[in-house]
Amino acid sequence: MNQSRPPIADSSLALLAKGYTWLPDRRRRTAAPLVRTRLMGQHAVALHGPEAVRFFYDERHVERGTALPGPVLSTLFGHGAVHTLDGQAHRGRKEMFLSLLTGPQRVAELVDSVTAAWDEAVASWSERPVVLFDEASRILTQAVCRWVGIPLADAESTARDMVAMVDGFATPGPRHWRARRARARSEAWLAGLVEEIRADRATAPAGSALEAVVRHLDSDGSLLDPHTAAVELLNVIRPTVAVCWFVSYAGHALRTPGVRERLREDDPAYAVAFAHELRRFYPFAPFLGGRAVTDLEWRGEPIPAGTLILHDLYGQNHDADLWEEPYAFAPQHFVGRPPQRDELVPQGGGDRTTGHRCPGEDVTVALLAALGPRLARLDYDVPEQDLRIPLNRMPTRVRSGFVIHAAPVRVAATAH
Numbered sequence: 001m002n003q004s005r006p007p008i009a010d011s012s013l014a015l016l017a018k019g020y021t022w023l024p025d026r027r028r029r030t031a032a033p034l035v036r037t038r039l040m041g042q043h044a045v046a047l048h049g050p051e052a053v054r055f056f057y058d059e060r061h062v063e064r065g066t067a068l069p070g071p072v073l074s075t076l077f078g079h080g081a082v083h084t085l086d087g088q089a090h091r092g093r094k095e096m097f098l099s100l101l102t103g104p105q106r107v108a109e110l111v112d113s114v115t116a117a118w119d120e121a122v123a124s125w126s127e128r129p130v131v132l133f134d135e136a137s138r139i140l141t142q143a144v145c146r147w148v149g150i151p152l153a154d155a156e157s158t159a160r161d162m163v164a165m166v167d168g169f170a171t172p173g174p175r176h177w178r179a180r181r182a183r184a185r186s187e188a189w190l191a192g193l194v195e196e197i198r199a200d201r202a203t204a205p206a207g208s209a210l211e212a213v214v215r216h217l218d219s220d221g222s223l224l225d226p227h228t229a230a231v232e233l234l235n236v237i238r239p240t241v242a243v244c245w246f247v248s249y250a251g252h253a254l255r256t257p258g259v260r261e262r263l264r265e266d267d268p269a270y271a272v273a274f275a276h277e278l279r280r281f282y283p284f285a286p287f288l289g290g291r292a293v294t295d296l297e298w299r300g301e302p303i304p305a306g307t308l309i310l311h312d313l314y315g316q317n318h319d320a321d322l323w324e325e326p327y328a329f330a331p332q333h334f335v336g337r338p339p340q341r342d343e344l345v346p347q348g349g350g351d352r353t354t355g356h357r358c359p360g361e362d363v364t365v366a367l368l369a370a371l372g373p374r375l376a377r378l379d380y381d382v383p384e385q386d387l388r389i390p391l392n393r394m395p396t397r398v399r400s401g402f403v404i405h406a407a408p409v410r411v412a413a414t415a416h
Contacts, residue, residue, distance in 0.1 A: 008036055008037060012038075019393060022286075023314070032301060044289075045298070050343050052298075056349070064086060065084045068083060078232075094359065096232075101360045110144065114143040115371070125406035133397060141159035149204055149210035187230045243364055250375055273331040279344070285313050317344065385403050387399070
């Protein structure tokens with residue numbers, strides 16, 4: 001008797017319609033330990049949970065290079081990026097990012113650059129309504145480019161391009177084409193800068209991230225070509241600017257009773273817990289994909305070689321088996337309890353030194369832990385606006401961008 005599985009309908013349109021809830025809903029309706037589906041005509045399975053993280057990030061099981069769709073490379077990551085590599089080529093390129101983004105001094109210098117730009121900008125906020133998402137994107141762009149060592153002529157237009165690359169990676173239509181145009185402009189700009197530096201017509205500050213990328217030797221001993229160097233510079237700048245999503249989410253989260261008051265206290269541990277909870281609770285990347293390198297088995301279920309394997313990030317970060325009241329914003333999830341490596345996965349899972357976990361995770365947490373208390377201590381009103389966060393939009397955001405009216409900065413009177 002033929003025991004083959006019945007045909008599975010393609011879920012691409014369902015994914016676009018349901019967004020972040022698509023995979024969690026499928027999982028709740030599936031008795032098997034994995035979800036079987038089709039995306040863009042390809043057979044796919046979806047996993048979640050700490051054990052699945054270890055399975056997914058094991059290079060003996062899953063490779064990433066051929067799993068990233070062309071539209072994602074043409075918008076979010078860039079062709080030739082570290083995300084497209086596996087094995088020794090990936091580890092060699094990844095070491096460059098780790099050296100730039102994980103050392104305490106490097107992280108502290110970037111945080112200092114961002115907080116200085118933030119404090120300078122806040123002084124003018126009482127003069128006009130501020131869209132927190134837009135203002136944070138400009139501040140982060142200005143600060144990260146200064147830290148990388150890149151001269152910046154127009155922070156506002158550069159910020160728009162960085163945001164566009166993220167905003168259009170997971171959707172068809174106008175947002176996607178804006179993202180492609182933004183990437184083309186940004187790659188041309190930075191490739192030109194790389195060529196100028198190598199021709200001694202421009203300089204990279206000594207010890208800067210710009211110098212590190214321009215001079216980096218790949219695993220074959222060769223310099224990155226100017227285009228690839230530009231792609232990797234963007235993979236330092238763009239994710240830092242994308243923290244603006246979480247800054248606007250921070251404004252949204254501070255409406256939770258008790259959180260703003262607690263964050264105003266001088267408690268670094270609570271600020272870090274707040275940063276982790278922002279990343280857990282609020283949606284950003286829905287899932288990650290890889291491809292089975294050989295015939296595999298997951299909890300008795302066969303996964304043929306070549307199958308697209310999805311790691312359900314949003315579902316895992318809202319799994320009631322891992323988190324008490326997973327759909328409530330609660331920094332106490334992480335007070336006195338740092339997240340386990342394969343438990344909290346908003347920026348991927350596994351070992352960041354050998355796998356594909358985001359090397360900028362420390363930067364994200366440190367920036368949010370620094371900016372969250374600053375926002376909490378700021379005196380502002382939240383006018384009437386659309387504060388919904390639609391889960392069928394990927395990546396989603398607060399619809400209004402989170403508008404605030406800041407009160408004038410009060411200067412203490414001097415005694416005479």
